[in-house]
Structures are given as structure tokens and as C-alpha cells.
Amino acid sequence: MAGRSVAIIGAGLAGLAAGCYGQLNGYDTRIFEQHTLPGGVVTSWKRKGYTVNCAPHFMWRAQAGEPMHRLYLDVGILPHSRMVDRLTYGFIDEPTGRRLILPRRLEEMARTLAAISPADAKQVADLIAGARAMMEADIWDLGLDKPPELSGPIDSVKTLLRTSRVLKYFGGRYAQPVTAYVREVQDPFLRRFFERLFLPSVPVWLLCMVLAMYAAGRSVLLEGSSLEMARAMESRYRALGGEIVYGATVEEVLVKDGRAAGVRLADGTTHRADAVISAADGHSTLFEMLRGCYLDPRTERRYRDWPLTSPTVSCAFGVACEFPGEPCMSIITLEDPLTVAGRPVDVVWMRLFNYSPRFAPPGKTVVQVDCETDWDWWDRVRRTDLERYRHEKNRVAEELLVRLERHYPGLACRVEMVDVATPYTVWRYTRNHRGAHMGWLPTPQALNARFARTVPGLGGFYMAGQWVMPGGGVVPSLYSGRHAVQLLCHEDGRTFVTG
Ligand SMILES: Cc1cc2nc3c(=O)[nH]c(=O)nc-3n(C[C@H](O)[C@H](O)[C@H](O)COP(=O)(O)OP(=O)(O)OC[C@H]3O[C@@H](n4cnc5c(N)ncnc54)[C@H](O)[C@@H]3O)c2cc1C
Structure with missing residues (x-):
């Protein structure tokens, strides 16, 4: 039983957590990640000296001695990632001209x-x-x-x-x-x-x-970038003896005698394992990697009918000024809607990375504006008309800048960097179905639903991540990776241990 091997699909937070707990529980784990980076949606990138951050907006603060604190330590988020208690919400309502800092x-x-x-x-x-x-x-x-x-x-x-x-x-x-x-x-x-x-x-x-x-004060902000947090988890996983293979897209879960037996990658190589945990997008796991063979009618119905979180366009501006005292998260209701990918948008979410010096050079700030958009438009145009795709990105950024200028006069002429991420960017980083970066839309129905971590008729196979934790979130996704290993230990008759 010692040293049983486990193939984990995806190095997002759930996959990395599954890897850490797998190693802590004596399994030989190997993570296969289609991208070249750890973290999945929890990522960031550098542009002209600025750091553009994707998820998360805020973290859950844990105090020493609490189970959540243990979780952060086990997966390597702590002690490396510092969290600061500086979240403030602002509301700007153009139709009524009112403003509020909560x-x-x-x-x-x-x-x-x-x-x-x-x-x-x-x-x-x-x-x-x-x-x-x-x-x-x-x-x-x-x-x-x-x-x-x-x-x-x-x-x-x-x-x-x-x-x-x-x-x-x-x-x-x-x-x-x-x-x-x-x-x-x-x-x-x-x-x-x-x-x-x-x-x-x-x-x-x-x-x-x-x-x-x-x-x-439980909602806190990461002082550093999201990728730094993902890297800290990657280091912890490697220190526990785990192995990550990047650029490794899993196309199929291998099955032998009714049990998951490894994975086949897009390059044709096969990798045998005693068990498989998929911490990747739920749709491609069930309908592509498992070819739709292990579905019960309820799960099939959910994937067909339930709404997903809306994809977003995210425009980051590197601005040569500071925003002292301004709320770091503002929701702006627009008086005249903006058109994005052919659809009107009347609300945007603005993040000011003014709470930490780690996102921009001294005296400068990243201003990031997100708005909901349509998956089909971006997907179609990127495949059929790359010029139009790029043009729309630039146009949306320019229009957003005009809107920001109304609230922060002088901002537009201080912009040094513009970066636009579309739903396709999210898909490229994570393969989340239809660019749904947080999986299921958190409706009362979805939040009350129970998602099994196993699939009918297939032994040695477990699912983790936001597709089995409706609403997603950092902490639920981490716990879901742990759940997969708890189930594995249960099946193997081992006592599950934490760090
Ligand atoms: C913009 C944004 C803001 C957010 N804000 C918050 C917040 O404020 N607070 C909070 O708690 N949560 C927030 N979240 C949610 C939270 O970040 C996610 O729910 C969580 O990180 C999801 O982790 P995951 O591992 O389940 O999925 P993912 O991050 O999607 O990871 C899946 C991984 O699997 C890989 N993969 C997919 N298919 C394959 C394949 N075939 N082969 C190999 N690898 C594959 C992907 O590349 C990816 O690395 C936010 C998310 C976003 C996008």
C-alpha cells in the first residue's frame, strides 16, 4: 500500500492542495498542468514594471489555532503570503450622483x-x-x-x-x-x-x-501578487516530494477494470497511476477526459441547464499617480452603458492596488476594471477575426478610460501601461468551460446542491476544485483538494493526517 501513485490533473489551488495532502499522507503524487505556471485562475503577470493580478480579490483571514490556519500552513500559503486588513468597498452611482464608502x-x-x-x-x-x-x-x-x-x-x-x-x-x-x-x-x-x-x-x-x-476583518488582501502565492504553494508541494509536469494537457483518464489507471496527455504519452484526482474544469473532466461515460442524469442536467459565472473582460491600467485614501474596491454603476462585445454593460468593478507597494513602481498604481461579458462573442471573434478581437480589446480599454476620467480627472494622461484580459485569456490559463472563471453561478439552488467527488461506476477517481464546490473561492477550492485525499485515504483504509 505504501507509495501508491496518484495522478492529479491541474495545478490550480485545488490540485496543489490535493498534491500537498497526498504527499503528507504517503502517496506518490504527480500533477499534470496544461499551462506553464501554477495557480490556475490565481495568477498575475508583469507588464512594463506593473503587476496585473487576476484572482483573488480578497482572501479569508485565518487566526493561529483555527482549522483554516492549519489549511494555509499545510498547502504553503502561510507563512509566505502576507495578508493585509485594508479592504474597503466604495460605491459610485452615476445615475443618482451618489457615492458611498461602506x-x-x-x-x-x-x-x-x-x-x-x-x-x-x-x-x-x-x-x-x-x-x-x-x-x-x-x-x-x-x-x-x-x-x-x-x-x-x-x-x-x-x-x-x-x-x-x-x-x-x-x-x-x-x-x-x-x-x-x-x-x-x-x-x-x-x-x-x-x-x-x-x-x-x-x-x-x-x-x-x-x-x-x-x-x-475576515476579508483581507494579499500583500503580494497572486502568482507569488501560487509559487509558494508549488514550493511547499515540491518540498513534500511532489512532482509537477507543466505543458501537460490531459486528454483522457485511463480506465482499467472499472478503475482510473492513469492519464493520457495531448502529446500521446500515457502515465500510469493507482488513482486519479481531477482538479481541472468539471465539464472537460466529465465530457472529454471521461468521454461522458460516467454521468448520472442529475449531473448531466446540471451541466446542461445550470447557469455559470459570467466571463469578464479585465482592463488593467498602470497609472503614474497614487490614490491615497481611496477604497481599493469600487463598484461603479454607469449612467450611459458601455458596449462590450456587442452587449450593454452598466456596472463595472474597479480595483485600486493602492494598499501595497508590490504592484507598481514607487508613486504609481495599478487600476483594474472588470466587467461582465459574453463568452460566445469573444470565442468566435478570436477564432475568425483576430484583428477585430484586438480592436475590441483596445476600444473597451479606451472607453473605460473615458469613464474613469470622470471620477479621477487627469488619470487618462498618466496611463503608462494598458493590459486587457478577455474570457479567452482565462480559458487559455485555466480551460474553464465557457470562460466561467468561478464555475457555477452561486444561485441558492447551486449553493444548496451536493456535488459528489466521485463518479458512478469508476473506482479510484476523485474530483476537486470549484466545479464540485459551487461558488468557488480560495478556501473552498483548497478544502476540496483535501477532500479528494480524505476520500482516497478512506478507500485505502488509511487514517488521514494533516501537517
Ligand atoms: C477574477 C476572480 C476573482 C476572484 N476573487 C475571489 C475572491 O476574492 N475570494 C475568493 O475566495 N475567491 C475568489 N475567486 C475564486 C477562486 O480564485 C477560485 O474559485 C479558485 O482559485 C479555483 O481554483 P481551482 O483549482 O478549483 O480551479 P482553477 O484555478 O481553474 O484550476 C484548474 C487548473 O487545471 C488546469 N487544467 C485544466 N484542464 C486541464 C487539462 N486538461 N490538463 C491539465 N491541466 C488542466 C488549469 O490550467 C488550471 O491550472 C476569484 C476568481 C476569479 C477568476
């Missing part, structure tokens, strides 16, 4: 939001009550320590005990999507604030959770 303390947040529209005081109070309850309950990573397959009645009782005081905030009106909740909100600015703080599709309880994390 206070961090819940009492002040409640007062500020209620003052915007006294007629909506009840909706504000309900939301703050949910956020307060969640903050006090301290249940950030509840239920993530084990895969659903290994959770029994005792775990359910434990969960019930820990959530008893907040249970009511997960049901009733808190279970409906934010879009439904805001129908009762009269003030348009407040309505847009609730809808856009996260995503309009999420259940109200998740919005409460976001506010609670913000107020509790």
Missing part, C-alpha cells in the same frame, strides 16, 4: 445605509441582523473540513449546534436571491448597492456573510 463597523454600516433611505430601514435592519448573527457565530469554514461522502449524523449534529443561533438567517427571506429581496427596496441606489455588493443571484444569507466577513 463603513467597516456594523453599527456604523447600519446607520449609513438606513440614512440613505429611511423608507427602506427594515430591509437594511434585516440584512445587518443577519450579518451580525453570522459574525458572532464565527462559522466561516463550517462543514468544509470533510467531504459530504464522509460526513455522518454526528457531523450533522455538530453543525446544527454551531448554527443553532443563526439557523433562521439561512431560511425564509434569507434563502431567496438578492434580486428578489431588493424588489421591496424603494431607493434605487440602495437597491443597486445590495444587488452589486456581490452578485444579484446569490441568496441573501450569502450577502449577510460577505458583510459579516468585511465587518469582522
Whole structure:
């Protein structure tokens, strides 16, 4: 049994976590990554001395002694990646001309939001009550320590005990999507604030959770680049004896006698293993690498019908000025919509990397603006008309700059670097289906669903990553890598160990 080999597909956070836990549990693991870098969506690149960052926007802070802290240590995020408690949300609402910086303390947040529209005081109070309850309950990573397959009645009782005081905030009106909740909100600015703080599709309880994390200082920022964090994980994995093969696109999971037996790469080579963990995009895992042979009707239906997170166009500007005191994350509602890939866009998310000197040369800042867009347009145009693809990238960047200039006069003439990432860029880095960089859209239905880490009829095969953790996220993806190894240990009769 010692030294059983495991092939892991994908060196995103889930694959690297699976690799670290596999090594910690005595397996000989090897990760096959189609790109030349670790991290998947958690990545960044250099342009003219500036660092362009993809995901994540914020991390979950963990305190020494907490399970999440152990997780960060096990996978090598800690002690190398420093996190800073400097997240601030700003809202700029062009249609009403209003601006808001969201206070961090819940009492002040409640007062500020209620003052915007006294007629909506009840909706504000309900939301703050949910956020307060969640903050006090301290249940950030509840239920993530084990895969659903290994959770029994005792775990359910434990969960019930820990959530008893907040249970009511997960049901009733808190279970409906934010879009439904805001129908009762009269003030348009407040309505847009609730809808856009996260995503309009999420259940109200998740919005409460976001506010609670913000107020509790649990949402923090990486001081360095995302790629540095991914590199720290890669180093940890290698130090534990793991091996990563880059430029290795897995095309097929090999099967022998009803068990996963290794992988076949695009270059035709085959690599035998006793078990396989796919931490790659769910769609290509099930429909291409496994040729659609191991699907139950429910999973098939989900992949056919469920909405995915919308792909984005992300424009980064390297600007020769500083933005002291400005919120590092602002949501801007545009008065006149912008056209991106043929579709109107009326909201953009702006990130100012003004909280750390590590993203730009001294006295300069990266300003990054994201907006939702259409996968089909970018996919088609990139394949059929490269010139038009490039032209659209430039046009969107120019238009966005005009919009930013309204709020930061003089910014446009200080721009030294422009970098535009499209949904195709995300696909190239990660192969996520239809550029859905966070997998499933986190609707109440998706968040309540249970995704099996195994597939029917195939032994020795496990799935990890955001496609089995709807809503994705750094911590859930890391835990999902751990889940795969927990299941593997369970099947092999080993006691799962952490670092
Ligand atoms: C813009 C953005 C902002 C985000 N913000 C936050 C945030 O603020 N907080 C938060 O917690 N989370 C955030 N997230 C989500 C979080 O970063 C992701 O959910 C998580 O990193 C997903 O990790 P993963 O390993 O499951 O998937 P991925 O990162 O997609 O990794 C999959 C890996 O598999 C590889 N692969 C795919 N197919 C193959 C193949 N055939 N052969 C070999 N390798 C293959 C890919 O190249 C990739 O490296 C954000 C994500 C994005 C994109």
C-alpha cells in the first residue's frame, strides 16, 4: 500500500492542495498542468514594471489555532503570503450622483445605509441582523473540513449546534436571491448597492456573510501578487516530494477494470497511476477526459441547464499617480452603458492596488476594471477575426478610460501601461468551460446542491476544485483538494493526517 501513485490533473489551488495532502499522507503524487505556471485562475503577470493580478480579490483571514490556519500552513500559503486588513468597498452611482464608502463597523454600516433611505430601514435592519448573527457565530469554514461522502449524523449534529443561533438567517427571506429581496427596496441606489455588493443571484444569507466577513476583518488582501502565492504553494508541494509536469494537457483518464489507471496527455504519452484526482474544469473532466461515460442524469442536467459565472473582460491600467485614501474596491454603476462585445454593460468593478507597494513602481498604481461579458462573442471573434478581437480589446480599454476620467480627472494622461484580459485569456490559463472563471453561478439552488467527488461506476477517481464546490473561492477550492485525499485515504483504509 505504501507509495501508491496518484495522478492529479491541474495545478490550480485545488490540485496543489490535493498534491500537498497526498504527499503528507504517503502517496506518490504527480500533477499534470496544461499551462506553464501554477495557480490556475490565481495568477498575475508583469507588464512594463506593473503587476496585473487576476484572482483573488480578497482572501479569508485565518487566526493561529483555527482549522483554516492549519489549511494555509499545510498547502504553503502561510507563512509566505502576507495578508493585509485594508479592504474597503466604495460605491459610485452615476445615475443618482451618489457615492458611498461602506463603513467597516456594523453599527456604523447600519446607520449609513438606513440614512440613505429611511423608507427602506427594515430591509437594511434585516440584512445587518443577519450579518451580525453570522459574525458572532464565527462559522466561516463550517462543514468544509470533510467531504459530504464522509460526513455522518454526528457531523450533522455538530453543525446544527454551531448554527443553532443563526439557523433562521439561512431560511425564509434569507434563502431567496438578492434580486428578489431588493424588489421591496424603494431607493434605487440602495437597491443597486445590495444587488452589486456581490452578485444579484446569490441568496441573501450569502450577502449577510460577505458583510459579516468585511465587518469582522475576515476579508483581507494579499500583500503580494497572486502568482507569488501560487509559487509558494508549488514550493511547499515540491518540498513534500511532489512532482509537477507543466505543458501537460490531459486528454483522457485511463480506465482499467472499472478503475482510473492513469492519464493520457495531448502529446500521446500515457502515465500510469493507482488513482486519479481531477482538479481541472468539471465539464472537460466529465465530457472529454471521461468521454461522458460516467454521468448520472442529475449531473448531466446540471451541466446542461445550470447557469455559470459570467466571463469578464479585465482592463488593467498602470497609472503614474497614487490614490491615497481611496477604497481599493469600487463598484461603479454607469449612467450611459458601455458596449462590450456587442452587449450593454452598466456596472463595472474597479480595483485600486493602492494598499501595497508590490504592484507598481514607487508613486504609481495599478487600476483594474472588470466587467461582465459574453463568452460566445469573444470565442468566435478570436477564432475568425483576430484583428477585430484586438480592436475590441483596445476600444473597451479606451472607453473605460473615458469613464474613469470622470471620477479621477487627469488619470487618462498618466496611463503608462494598458493590459486587457478577455474570457479567452482565462480559458487559455485555466480551460474553464465557457470562460466561467468561478464555475457555477452561486444561485441558492447551486449553493444548496451536493456535488459528489466521485463518479458512478469508476473506482479510484476523485474530483476537486470549484466545479464540485459551487461558488468557488480560495478556501473552498483548497478544502476540496483535501477532500479528494480524505476520500482516497478512506478507500485505502488509511487514517488521514494533516501537517
Ligand atoms: C477574477 C476572480 C476573482 C476572484 N476573487 C475571489 C475572491 O476574492 N475570494 C475568493 O475566495 N475567491 C475568489 N475567486 C475564486 C477562486 O480564485 C477560485 O474559485 C479558485 O482559485 C479555483 O481554483 P481551482 O483549482 O478549483 O480551479 P482553477 O484555478 O481553474 O484550476 C484548474 C487548473 O487545471 C488546469 N487544467 C485544466 N484542464 C486541464 C487539462 N486538461 N490538463 C491539465 N491541466 C488542466 C488549469 O490550467 C488550471 O491550472 C476569484 C476568481 C476569479 C477568476
